Amino acid sequence: MGSVARDTFVVLLLLLATGSLASHFRFGIITWKPDTSVTNKVDFQFKLAWRRSAGSFYCDDSTISSNKLIGGGNWNCASGCSGTVSSASYYCTSYSVSEDWSQGERTFSYTFSGSGPFTVRFSSCCWIRLLSGGSSWSVQTEIDLRRRSDNGKINSSPISATSAIIRLQNGCSYNIPIHTDDPDGDTVKCRWASGSSECGGVCNAVSGATLTSNPCTIHYTPNSNGWLAVALTLEDFASSSSSTPLSKVPLQFLFNVASRGTSCGAGVKFASSTLADNVCIPVAPGRTFTTRIYVTEQGSARLNEVTIVAPQGMSKSSTRGTSPNKYVDITWKPTTQQYGSHVFCFTAIDNLGIATSQRCITILAGSSIPTIVSSSLVPKNGAVISLVTRKFVVDFDQTVN
Structure with a gap:
């Protein structure tokens, strides 16, 4: 093979390899909680979604039932520690044929050398072709294992999830709630992710959208057809008045805007x-x-x-x-x-x-x-309550947050 033909062949291989990886990322989140049985041990859970037709990310009912790991890449320590924390392979839990995505999750544990704070990140390329923003993604969480000053406990991060793709009609106005919860009962607020470490090439990529932080809601009226990447950071606070976040969790997904030919x-x-x-x-x-x-x-x-x-x-x-x-x-x-x-x-x-x-x-x-412990009731069941009754007691059989 001549040098020109050989060089052309190499270029074609590189283009094919790039094409097989391009436009495959769809969604990402990682959350965590401490394993209180082992010092500085953390249990992580992540969810990822990819283009279903992209080779190693293919999923169907048999993939789900067989509990087969798919995908690849690594979660790496980016701050406060070093090296690989875990593989990013996951168990497929759902898929869409019409929208061409597969989504899954996996849990893993990691023991840090201290109490932190630490940053764990998964980053690479590429998103689908977008109306705005770059092609790289970066999904990261911040972990602090020091005991909280308000309750003396180690914090757990907020949790959330959403569809990999949210479909919107061009010209229609939307208020899109983002479901969040917190195992510690903390106040959860959201903001637009900022900086390449938090959002790769898709920081502030939804022009014209506004955000209510609590409850987390995106307000948006799209005016162009195409794909948009949404990059949010979820933070938990000890109280609604606190300005110091206890942890940070990423949530990234896609808007698909199209003119559907029907009314809003x-x-x-x-x-x-x-x-x-x-x-x-x-x-x-x-x-x-x-x-x-x-x-x-x-x-x-x-x-x-x-x-x-x-x-x-x-x-x-x-x-x-x-x-x-x-x-x-x-x-x-x-x-x-x-x-x-x-x-x-x-x-x-x-x-x-x-x-x-x-x-x-x-x-x-x-x-x-939780069920009521009937013997704890004050006044007793069936008792007459008068205007001067001041004491009321109800106990449950477990803690109620």
């Missing part, structure tokens, strides 16, 4: 019997979480699919029912290792590409509903 608010709808947004549901130890997501078709809109953001092991049935009333069934039996707070989100997409507003709930795996 058109498309399929969730029926009233579907779980409401932002509720909290306990699942007792050994029990199974089940729910049915009901969707009502309107006019010419027909349900295409229900996408979910799910914890590992959650299953979704095929679409059932007859028009205009369709539904999917959700089932999840948490393992003992999964006891704790999990965010579950779902969205319905119709044949015109229009999506419902996303709904997200918190599932408290391994928790029971």
Whole structure:
């Protein structure tokens, strides 16, 4: 092979390699909590989403049921420590054929050499081709294992989740809530991520959007078709008046803006019997979480699919029912290792590409509903309460936050 042909061949290989990696990143978040049984040990949980058709990120029902690790890359220590913390391979938990993404999660533990603070980061290239912003991504969290001054405990980060892709109609106005929760009951606020370490090449990439920090809500009226990367940082505070964050968590995802040829608010709808947004549901130890997501078709809109953001092991049935009333069934039996707070989100997409507003709930795996200890009641059950009664006591069988 001549030198010119050889050089051309090498260039073609590089272009093919670049093309196989380009435009594959869709979503990222990493959260953490301390393992109180071992000093400076932290349990991390991350969720990532990628282009489903991009080789190692392919996922289908058999991938989910087989608990096969997919993907690659590494979470690295970027500040306060050094080296690789964990692989970024994950277990696929959900996917979308129409939107071409697969999403999954994995937990891992790491013991730091001290109490920090530390920064753990996953960064590389590339996002899908965007209307604004660069192609690189950077997803990082900050960990501080020093005991808090307000309660003497080690902090846990806030948790959140969202769909990898949120579909918007060009010219329509949106108020998009971002579901957040905090294991310590702290105040959670959000802000636009800033600096290349927090958001890579997509800092402030949604021009014209505004943000309410608490409750976290994006206000946006898109005016151009295309893809936009949203990069947020979630921070928890000991109180609503505090200005010093206890930890920082990334949340990055995509807006897909298109002219759908219908009026704002058109498309399929969730029926009233579907779980409401932002509720909290306990699942007792050994029990199974089940729910049915009901969707009502309107006019010419027909349900295409229900996408979910799910914890590992959650299953979704095929679409059932007859028009205009369709539904999917959700089932999840948490393992003992999964006891704790999990965010579950779902969205319905119709044949015109229009999506419902996303709904997200918190599932408290391994928790029971608190019940009243009847013997603790003051006044006693059935007693007459007068205008001079001043003392009322109600005890529950577990701590109520």
